[in-house]
Amino acid sequence: MSDRHAGLYLHVPFCARVCPYCDFAVRTGNAAKRRAYVESLLAEIDLFGEYPCTFDTVYFGGGTPSCLEPSDLKRIVERVRERFAMVDEPWIFLEANPEDVTPERAGAWKRIGVRTVSLGIQSFDLDELAFLGRQHTVEQARDSIRIVQDTGFHTVSIDLIYGLPGQSTDAWRRRLDSAIETAPDHLACYQLTIHDGTRFALLEKRGELIQLPEAGQASAFRATHEHLNAAGYTGYEVSAFAGAEEYRSRHNQKYWNHTPYLGLGPSAHSFDGRKRWWNLRKTDPWQQAIERGAPPIDNEETLSSRDLLLETLMTGLRTYRGVDCAAAKQRFDTDLLATNKELVERLRANGLIKLHRDRVIPTIDGLAVADSLAGMFRF
Amino acid sequence: MSNIRNFCIIAHIDHGKSTLADRLIQHCGGVEDRKFRDQILDSMDIERERGITIKSNTITLEYTAKDGKTYKLNLIDTPGHVDFSHEVRRSLMSCEGALLLVDASQGVEAQTVANLYLALEYDLDLVPVINKIDLPAADIDRVKDEIESDLGLDPDDVVCCSAKQAQGIEEILEAIVQKLPAPEQDADASPRALVFDAQYDAYRGVVLYCRVKEGSLRAGQTIRFMNSGKEYTLEEVGTLHLAREPQKELGSGEVGYLLAGIKTVRDVAIGDTLTDAANPASEPLPGYKEAKPVVFSSIYPMTSDEYPELVKALDKLVLNDAALTFDKDSSAALGYGFRCGFLGLLHLEVVQERLQREYGLSLLLSAPSVRYHVTLENGSEISVDNPSYYPDPSTIAGAEEPCIRGSVMIPERYIGTVMELCRERRGENIQFNYLAQGRVELTAELPLAEVLFDFYDRLKSSTQGYGSFDYEVLDYRPTDLVKIDILVNGEPVDALAQLAHRDRARMRALHYCDRLSENIPKHQFKIAIQGAIGGKIIARSNIAALRKDVTAKCYGGDITRKRKLLEKQKEGKKRMKTVGMVDIPQKAFVAVLKTDTDS
Numbered sequence: 010m011s012d013r014h015a016g017l018y019l020h021v022p023f024c025a026r027v028c029p030y031c032d033f034a035v036r037t038g039n040a041a042k043r044r045a046y047v048e049s050l051l052a053e054i055d056l057f058g059e060y061p062c063t064f065d066t067v068y069f070g071g072g073t074p075s076c077l078e079p080s081d082l083k084r085i086v087e088r089v090r091e092r093f094a095m096v097d098e099p100w101i102f103l104e105a106n107p108e109d110v111t112p113e114r115a116g117a118w119k120r121i122g123v124r125t126v127s128l129g130i131q132s133f134d135l136d137e138l139a140f141l142g143r144q145h146t147v148e149q150a151r152d153s154i155r156i157v158q159d160t161g162f163h164t165v166s167i168d169l170i171y172g173l174p175g176q177s178t179d180a181w182r183r184r185l186d187s188a189i190e191t192a193p194d195h196l197a198c199y200q201l202t203i204h205d206g207t208r209f210a211l212l213e214k215r216g217e218l219i220q221l222p223e224a225g226q227a228s229a230f231r232a233t234h235e236h237l238n239a240a241g242y243t244g245y246e247v248s249a250f251a252g253a254e255e256y257r258s259r260h261n262q263k264y265w266n267h268t269p270y271l272g273l274g275p276s277a278h279s280f281d282g283r284k285r286w287w288n289l290r291k292t293d294p295w296q297q298a299i300e301r302g303a304p305p306i307d308n309e310e311t312l313s314s315r316d317l318l319l320e321t322l323m324t325g326l327r328t329y330r331g332v333d334c335a336a337a338k339q340r341f342d343t344d345l346l347a348t349n350k351e352l353v354e355r356l357r358a359n360g361l362i363k364l365h366r367d368r369v370i371p372t373i374d375g376l377a378v379a380d381s382l383a384g385m386f387r388f
Numbered sequence: 389m390s391n392i393r394n395f396c397i398i399a400h401i402d403h404g405k406s407t408l409a410d411r412l413i414q415h416c417g418g419v420e421d422r423k424f425r426d427q428i429l430d431s432m433d434i435e436r437e438r439g440i441t442i443k444s445n446t447i448t449l450e451y452t453a454k455d456g457k458t459y460k461l462n463l464i465d466t467p468g469h470v471d472f473s474h475e476v477r478r479s480l481m482s483c484e485g486a487l488l489l490v491d492a493s494q495g496v497e498a499q500t501v502a503n504l505y506l507a508l509e510y511d512l513d514l515v516p517v518i519n520k521i522d523l524p525a526a527d528i529d530r531v532k533d534e535i536e537s538d539l540g541l542d543p544d545d546v547v548c549c550s551a552k553q554a555q556g557i558e559e560i561l562e563a564i565v566q567k568l569p570a571p572e573q574d575a576d577a578s579p580r581a582l583v584f585d586a587q588y589d590a591y592r593g594v595v596l597y598c599r600v601k602e603g604s605l606r607a608g609q610t611i612r613f614m615n616s617g618k619e620y621t622l623e624e625v626g627t628l629h630l631a632r633e634p635q636k637e638l639g640s641g642e643v644g645y646l647l648a649g650i651k652t653v654r655d656v657a658i659g660d661t662l663t664d665a666a667n668p669a670s671e672p673l674p675g676y677k678e679a680k681p682v683v684f685s686s687i688y689p690m691t692s693d694e695y696p697e698l699v700k701a702l703d704k705l706v707l708n709d710a711a712l713t714f715d716k717d718s719s720a721a722l723g724y725g726f727r728c729g730f731l732g733l734l735h736l737e738v739v740q741e742r743l744q745r746e747y748g749l750s751l752l753l754s755a756p757s758v759r760y761h762v763t764l765e766n767g768s769e770i771s772v773d774n775p776s777y778y779p780d781p782s783t784i785a786g787a788e789e790p791c792i793r794g795s796v797m798i799p800e801r802y803i804g805t806v807m808e809l810c811r812e813r814r815g816e817n818i819q820f821n822y823l824a825q826g827r828v829e830l831t832a833e834l835p836l837a838e839v840l841f842d843f844y845d846r847l848k849s850s851t852q853g854y855g856s857f858d859y860e861v862l863d864y865r866p867t868d869l870v871k872i873d874i875l876v877n878g879e880p881v882d883a884l885a886q887l888a889h890r891d892r893a894r895m896r897a898l899h900y901c902d903r904l905s906e907n908i909p910k911h912q913f914k915i916a917i918q919g920a921i922g923g924k925i926i927a928r929s930n931i932a933a934l935r936k937d938v939t940a941k942c943y944g945g946d947i948t949r950k951r952k953l954l955e956k957q958k959e960g961k962k963r964m965k966t967v968g969m970v971d972i973p974q975k976a977f978v979a980v981l982k983t984d985t986d987s
Binding site: 018199200201202223224226227230247248261264265270272276277278279280285287310316319320323324327351352355356359361374376377378379380381382383384385 | 912913914933934935936937938939940941942943944945947948950951954955957958961969
């Protein structure tokens with residue numbers, strides 16, 4: 010159990026169209042399906058027993074939460090505030106697609122208490138938007154940013170995708186410049202990953218999509234961090250950049266430092282400090298379970314201390330704060346620095362990490378290979 | 389008792405020895421037709437599959453000849469490959485005569501000649517037999533010429549047959565009876581019997597195969613091995629048909645088996661002489677040569693938890709393979725294993741295959757080595773067959789390596805390519821000898837070490853399969869020996885160290901570096917792979933650092949998935965060997981050690 014405030018995640022699985030790179034639990038659905046989903050989500054909120062923590066963030070993710078009616082979003086917010094222990098003014102996040110953004114809707118979101126709007130801009134280039142299967146134009150993208158900025162949300166964040174096939178590092182820097190011009194408070198820049206089961210994976214298998222070579226990916230990754238850092242956006246995680254400390258994602262950081270979180274809606278994951286469980290991935294079985302009055306949970310795992318330590322390393326090495334080895338020693342009784350002396354020295358000599366007191370902090374080049382860094386530590 | 393004939397069949401590999409043995413057995417009714425399977429004397433899977441005989445087998449045939457008398461023909465099957473010439477020797481020592489089998493289309497080959505010399509060394513009478521006369525390419529006249537000019541045997545004595553078609557079998561049996569001598573017998577002398585083979589039987593312990601020269605052996609008798617001095621009580625004696633048939637006694641001149649409660653073949657010196665402990669003969673039988681390993685390699689299990697199984701498997705294997713030697717060995721990179729000695733490369737392959745197939749082990753074998761004689765500055769001399777024990781070069785005064793006389797039989801048109809191959813392999817004193825019909829016997833003195841590395845494959849491919857090869861170990865000669873170390877990020881990988889002639893070192897080292905760099909995955913840092921002699925780098929290749937390996941998104945659900953992925957990687961790493969902080973997967977060792985091509 011933690012005395013830190015927990016985060017609440019609500020998964021909205023609907024999209025107007027499924028993007029060819031996306032492997033999240035998403036589906037298309039008409040208004041009737043969406044209404045039925047909202048009822049099920051409300052029922053799941055009621056069904057859920059006691060959660061031991063107070064929440065200070067509520068995150069609508071998906072999918073495309075902006076495709077829900079503001080009135081439905083409001084009902085959901087009211088229900089969770091009634092049902093769960095929550096700080097007075099929880100920080101509400103909403104993911105939105107540019108084509109869903111209108112001044113009226115934005116105003117309604119603000120009234121519900123949304124403080125961060127995260128826009129799925131993805132690119133400022135029409136051809137790239139078409140390749141990514143997005144529904145909006147560059148104009149719409151710019152308009153949506155302006156609208157949410159004018160509405161006066163605390164944080165306006167935009168999502169971008171880079172490392173597209175054939176995209177040069179220079180072309181990507183130009184996209185970043187376009188993004189910086191719109192003056193968002195926060196950026197999430199995701200390097201394109203081809204996931205199994207997506208349309209892109211199929212195209213790649215057929216040889217119709219060729220990923221950037223490793224050197225190109227590495228160069229684009231480095232350029233992202235250098236370019237945005239120079240423009241005043243601090244990269245505080247592999248893909249996340251904030252114009253000021255206050256714009257960092259209060260919610261996402263909980264995932265990276267073992268703060269408890271509760272996830273509701275299909276496929277949502279929850280964590281209470283020791284146990285992690287996750288809901289049924291597909292909407293229909295999730296809905297049917299709730300109708301039966303059963304927890305819509307697919308499975309769970311209890312994390313051993315070793316598991317927690319590995320996760321601490323894995324997530325810590327993805328952030329600019331790195332891994333606090335003194336804290337880890339206290340929590341897990343394992344001295345990572347002592348048992349990995351030679352490795353730490355080698356990684357430092359190769360410019361992948363820095364040492365600051367007892368913290369192992371990844372450099373930009375270290376962040377670029379963070380997935381395999383954690384696996385090298387012995388404990 | 390002149391109705392006994394002890395004989396064997398000697399031939400070049402693939403000339404049809406086992407098939408002929410099958411036909412002789414069938415003809416004499418040694419086995420019912422319905423129980424018959426091909427190569428009946430070859431009982432190991434590998435023997436059947438490769439069509440080679442590794443262990444010699446023995447069978448007694450009863451044949452009623454044209455003269456109306458019934459003869460006991462003891463057929464002692466012999467292996468055809470040069471690696472197993474010690475087994476051939478034992479077999480020959482138990483016989484008075486041999487069938488010298490020659491393929492009607494291939495003619496006399498290198499091993500035919502080598503086997504002929506062996507047979508003459510033991511004073512055997514020979515019946516030349518031309519086999520496979522049913523083949524379209526059969527050329528009986530040419531082969532008769534070869535038998536006369538290459539082997540010096542009388543072409544009029546030749547018996548022609550087709551073992552496959554069962555033609556000429558009767559004629560061969562008649563020739564055995566008429567042309568091969570009966571054993572000299574002395575029933576009253578103190579018994580002397582030659583042990584020519586031993587096999588392990590899971591129920592009865594070691595089964596000794598022996599030839600009684602003088603006297604007789606019977607159950608209950610206490611026997612003594614004259615060389616080792618060990619004594620046992622005979623539990624059973626008998627003759628060998630397809631199954632063992634117990635007899636009251638084995639008399640002078642006879643061939644048969646003995647059971648004496650012996651636990652492993654290690655306790656038996658094959659070639660030793662048995663006598664009666666109560667009434668011992670004064671001298672053992674002469675002429676036995678011990679089989680000495682000439683090729684050495686370390687065997688490691690793929691995963692260390694397979695080590696106990698490897699121990700068990702080797703212990704069982706040597707019950708039946710007295711020529712295989714092994715001692716504990718260990719490598720920092722590959723863990724515990726065994727340094728094994730083999731009679732040759734084929735023997736090594738056979739042992740490796742048997743361990744893998746019969747015992748289900750996955751193995752890594754280090755590069756084969758010969759045994760070098762190293763003289764130190766202080767005047768002492770040591771033998772080194774394992775690079776790990778190579779002394780500090782500054783203490784070495786000189787080194788010698790075993791040399792062989794290789795003999796290659798080829799059609800004349802390949803002289804150029806084969807001479808080139810021999811020169812490339814540091815061959816000296818290359819000579820050739822024109823045989824009949826445009827064929828040449830080329831002999832060269834070569835370092836044995838050079839033959840270990842794909843020599844036979846190269847010979848076969850450069851002569852379109854026509855070249856046949858045989859060798860005998862000559863002597864030790866001075867060599868410019870160096871130890872090649874393979875370094876990964878500056879740290880030597882002990883299992884990849886090897887000894888080689890200085891002129892060949894760079895090529896070997898390059899081969900190793902390239903294979904390793906192809907098979908070690910990228911790491912977070914640059915990896916240098918180097919080949920070195922002492923402190924001097926002679927070959928190098930690099931593996932660039934991994935530059936991009938990070939998932940873009942990592943939220944609630946991805947954390948479990950990513951952790952599981954990491955755990956899997958960590959698990960996989962346990963099976964890798966870590967040298968200089970570099971994780972080397974097994975497949976890299978396999979790739980390096982498996983293909984020993986120099987090119």
